[in-house]
Amino acid sequence: MKNPFIIILTSLILSVTSNDTIKQINYNGSSQLSAQELLSKSISYHDPNNSWNEFKGLMNITMTRPDRSQRNSEVEIDILRSYFRSKVLQDENTIEQIVENGLCKITLNGKSSFSEDEIKKHRLTCEYALKMRDYYTYLYGLPMKLKDPGTIIHPEVNSKIFKGKEYLVLRVDYKEPVGTDRWYFYFNPKSFGLEVYQFFHDESKNDGEYILLSEEKEINGIIMPKVRSWFYNEKDKFLGTDTLN
Secondary structure, eight states: OOOTTTTHHHHTOOOOOTTOOEEEOOGGGSSOOOHHHHHHHHHHHHOTTOOGGGOEEEEEEEEEETTEEEEEEEEEEETTTTEEEEEEEETTEEEEEEEETTEEEEEETTBSOOOHHHHHHHTOSHHHHHHHHHHHHHHHTTTGGGGSTTEEEOSOOEEEEETTEEEEEEEEEEOTTTOOOEEEEEEOTTTOOEEEEEEESSGGGTOSEEEEEEEEEEETTEEEEEEEEEEESGGGOEEEEEEEO
16 A cells, blocks of 8 residues: 555545454443434534534644655645645655645646656646545544535444443444445543544455544644554554644
8 A cells, every 4th residue: 555544535535353342332321322422422522612614724744654754744724715735845845735616736846837757756636636635624524524425324332442442433334426435433432532443445354444543632623633643454553643733
């Protein structure tokens, strides 16, 4: 996989091992907490003022991977304007992508015309710019993005021990053409904060990845994870981290 951090986008847009347990959970020891109730509680935690649909913010993100140089990205999102901008610095190159109302502008080191080799090497296409827009708005818009059309939230809430911690878990599928992957979202049973998510292309093959979320930052009223640590489901292979600075 050339870029495990972006694989989320190819179809968008748990690994149950012998040490993990899963069961149906009852809320407050009596009536079952529904999936929609759990999602609403988590949204209230991450977006207490219901401001995501009007979110406007600038974020600086550092991505590190074992086999590649550090990548620093400046990401600007304005939901109301349908505006997205990313400025990426890596290996002495600066790539800027702007998407606004379906139109895109791309520059490499300040120039807007590229050779075929540059286009291929740096993915200098509007298609990739749109994928990056969807990538950032999806990840930083969770769990609110689970309200989007095409999202299939299964009604049951399960409790699972994952990496030594207990979580409330939602299973999510997507209607085509939105996506084909299966997702699991793990919520803190006390705060209802989102702390882990995991996706499979084919769950029977244990493919795909899981992402551990740690620390938090408030960005214009939205509680976002500061650090994402990425792993393959198979053998728990570490892929890298992205950090919101």
